[in-house]
Amino acid sequence: MGPSDEQFRRAWPSVVRQLAAFAGSLDAGEELAAEALARAVAETRPIDDLVAWCTTVGRRLHLDAVRGRAVRERALGELALRADREAAGWGGADDDRYALLLVACDPVLGFANRLVLALRVVCGLPTARIAWHLGIDSRAASARLTRAKRSLAAGAGRFRVPEPAERAARLPAVLECVAAVHAVAQRDAIRPESAADDLGRSAWTLARAVHAAHPADAESEALLAVVLLALARRPGRFDAEGAALPLDEVDRTRWDRALLLAGLEHAAATAGTGGRFALEASIAALHVAAPSAEATDWATIASLHERLVAVRPTHAARVAREVARARAALAAGVAVDAPLAALARLEHDGPGAARRDASLAIADLAWRLGDDGAAERYRALAPLLPPPLATSALRRAAATPRRA
Numbered sequence: 001m002g003p004s005d006e007q008f009r010r011a012w013p014s015v016v017r018q019l020a021a022f023a024g025s026l027d028a029g030e031e032l033a034a035e036a037l038a039r040a041v042a043e044t045r046p047i048d049d050l051v052a053w054c055t056t057v058g059r060r061l062h063l064d065a066v067r068g069r070a071v072r073e074r075a076l077g078e079l080a081l082r083a084d085r086e087a088a089g090w091g092g093a094d095d096d097r098y099a100l101l102l103v104a105c106d107p108v109l110g111f112a113n114r115l116v117l118a119l120r121v122v123c124g125l126p127t128a129r130i131a132w133h134l135g136i137d138s139r140a141a142s143a144r145l146t147r148a149k150r151s152l153a154a155g156a157g158r159f160r161v162p163e164p165a166e167r168a169a170r171l172p173a174v175l176e177c178v179a180a181v182h183a184v185a186q187r188d189a190i191r192p193e194s195a196a197d198d199l200g201r202s203a204w205t206l207a208r209a210v211h212a213a214h215p216a217d218a219e220s221e222a223l224l225a226v227v228l229l230a231l232a233r234r235p236g237r238f239d240a241e242g243a244a245l246p247l248d249e250v251d252r253t254r255w256d257r258a259l260l261l262a263g264l265e266h267a268a269a270t271a272g273t274g275g276r277f278a279l280e281a282s283i284a285a286l287h288v289a290a291p292s293a294e295a296t297d298w299a300t301i302a303s304l305h306e307r308l309v310a311v312r313p314t315h316a317a318r319v320a321r322e323v324a325r326a327r328a329a330l331a332a333g334v335a336v337d338a339p340l341a342a343l344a345r346l347e348h349d350g351p352g353a354a355r356r357d358a359s360l361a362i363a364d365l366a367w368r369l370g371d372d373g374a375a376e377r378y379r380a381l382a383p384l385l386p387p388p389l390a391t392s393a394l395r396r397a398a399a400t401p402r403r404a
Helices: 005-023 026-042 050-066 068-088 093-104 111-122 127-134 138-156 164-188 199-213 218-236 257-270 276-289 298-311 315-332 337-346 352-368 374-384 387-398
Strands: none
Touching (some): 026 138, 127 164, 199 218, 218 276, 276 298, 374 387
């Protein structure tokens, strides 16, 4: 039996990083890694160490291509890299993914180009999926990816992992990229079909590696809390048929208690520090700390969302704020006209992911208010949703709207 999807997922960042360093190019490292992994699939003999096997194959492929003097130069460069790696203490798939993130977050790249490069190279997301998440055309995403690789090669020359001082300077960009992986996992990969497609776990391994490298940084710890609390709640998000459950119907007894406690501990450690991820961690902690959906402190959650929008006024943050405001209004028995109007504006503005979230929020509020138009909204949304959410939307469409 050949390597499993999980083995390939874990091997990919290590193989890419080592081959990129060996070839002196991130683009070449990706191509060599892809070819080596493809050959691993066809290999009939057992492979004891997939990373070592693929790295060896990739190096041979590269050496075959360059020949002569270049062979000697690359071999010497590889020996130097090995010494640098041992001196820096890099080791393991998590470290390699963090190292690739650091490379992708080079200051010579603009933020948009960094994000596309990180999502593609580190996480292996298809370009079309990245484009949808960012709200841009697939061709634009491909162009950004190409520009990022060219700029990286022109600005940094040979592939290298930055020194400690540079790593600290790149930390905010690294955290942004990890958060983007987490966001895609929550929206578009909430129930992965295989370990290779589990972006939630990818976000966890990345967040864990970043926090391990920067243990004193509150935002890196808070982001780890956000990812842990989301993963802890995932087992209760679906019913026996695989449909996503609305928040009110989630079975809280199925939550992963170990992940939950770990996430709450990290969230408590960063509460009050005021950063974006600290606020997100506090919001997530309030959701999981409530003994039931009915007991959720929506007023405090709405207040935290207001502060989050002040810190980071993105479309996604605005959508989440209006949802919280609406739920707080429903809990207090007052009108939801203002948040509904705001959601209607957001439904036609911003990236595709944020627009879809706004549409779902409007459908949910319409259903809760007993609006007969809720069913039509859900039916229109269903084809645009991943299967677990589509099934849930169609169920709502067939159900009698709730009268608030």
